[in-house]
Amino acid sequence: MNKPIAVHCHNDFGLATANTLAAYEAGATALSVSVNGLGERCGNAALEEVALALYCLYGVELDLDFKKLIKLSDKVAEITGLKPWPLKPVVGSHAFTHESGIHVAAVFENPFTYEPYSPRLLGIDRSIKFGKHSGTKAIIRALKNFGIELSVEEARKVLEEVKRLERVRGCLDLDDVKEIALKVRSGR
Secondary structure, X not given: OOOOOEEEOEOOOOOHHHHHHHXXXXXXXXXXXXXXXXXXXXXXXXXXXXXXXXXXXXXXXXXXXXXXXXXXXXXXXXXXXXXXXXXXXXXXXXXXXXXXXXXHHHXXXXXXXXXXXXXXXXXXXXXXXXXXXXXXXXXXXXXHOOOOOOOHHHHHXXXXXXXXXHHHHOOEEHHHHHHHHHHHHHOO
């Protein structure tokens, strides 16, 4: 007897998405998910995580506009008052944010080093931040993309100022770093 198999996983051990994907691999065809993983107790398998995994890891074509997932997540958060954790996969506000010098430099060379799929799939851009974890290589590489060539010594001066400002106002974005670099180059 060939009957469809459905799966409905809770996230009590943080494995709802993994268990849902394991069930898919074992032949389940009805996968129960919820936006942002909302559900009783610890929640359920998250729609956005399962959908991206099916598409990116298993090559499953879905009738889903991935670019609408973040707006959907935001709307559900607004209605429920339950905002996703910033580090949550796919829809968390830090999902595509990089600050560490090694990460930033690598992501400019090959984004797939630290991003398993492009943020463009979701209709967003990655966010590069600069602060106490930044390094000269990341600054040189980031600014090179904008036609600003720095020597290692200039990058060190920029980094010193970035770290000084970060202690006062938190991480800086690329526009802040460009402004600092232009001041360093002009000798101000």
